[in-house]
Amino acid sequence: MATERKGVITFKGGPLTLIGPEIKVGDTAPNFKLLNSGLEEITLDNFKGKTLIISVAPSLDTPVCSLQTQRFNKEIPQLPAGVEVITVSADLPFAQARFCGAEGIKMITLSDHRDMAFGDAYGTHIKELRLEARAVFVVGKDGKIKHVEIVKEVTEHPNYDEALKAAKANA
Numbered sequence: 752m753a754t755e756r757k758g759v760i761t762f763k764g765g766p767l768t769l770i771g772p773e774i775k776v777g778d779t780a781p782n783f784k785l786l787n788s789g790l791e792e793i794t795l796d797n798f799k800g801k802t803l804i805i806s807v808a809p810s811l812d813t814p815v816c817s818l819q820t821q822r823f824n825k826e827i828p829q830l831p832a833g834v835e836v837i838t839v840s841a842d843l844p845f846a847q848a849r850f851c852g853a854e855g856i857k858m859i860t861l862s863d864h865r866d867m868a869f870g871d872a873y874g875t876h877i878k879e880l881r882l883e884a885r886a887v888f889v890v891g892k893d894g895k896i897k898h899v900e901i902v903k904e905v906t907e908h909p910n911y912d913e914a915l916k917a918a919k920a921n922a
Contacts, residue, residue: 771874785861
């Protein structure tokens with residue numbers, strides 16, 4: 752049975768339950784299986800040897816998630832070589848592709864809709880909604896977690912600057 756963590760986050764003030772472990776800085780990054788827009792399975796191994804910013808959003812079709820994805824997309828050209836940025840949501844891969852096309856997003860978007868395996872591994876699966884919690888993880892080239900932020904209130908933005916700083920420091 753997966754770990755359930757009650758009240759870690761809220762949605763408009765109402766407490767929600769996260770499924771999965773609490774990931775901490777220094778932990779080995781859990782592997783994941785996500786789908787890209789071509790329905791190909793992507794795992795953590797696809798990013799081996801790179802520093803990875805994982806921007807996690809409930810749904811790209813909502814205002815804060817859209818802005819979060821646009822912000823990280825805008826930062827990519829300023830990041831050092833060897834830093835990759837991905838967005839993970841429970842949206843269907845087709846919806847992610849449509850969003851990226853409409854918004855001019857060039858970053859990799861990956862879908863956890865099939866079995867919420869990423870959310871279960873990273874502790875971002877919202878039980879009540881079957882969506883991802885808003886979060887940002889930075890995984891270093893060594894496969895260790897360098898930064899974790901699970902945003903307490905789902906409707907609020909993550910601390911972009913802290914995540915970018917952690918990625919640059921581990922590039």
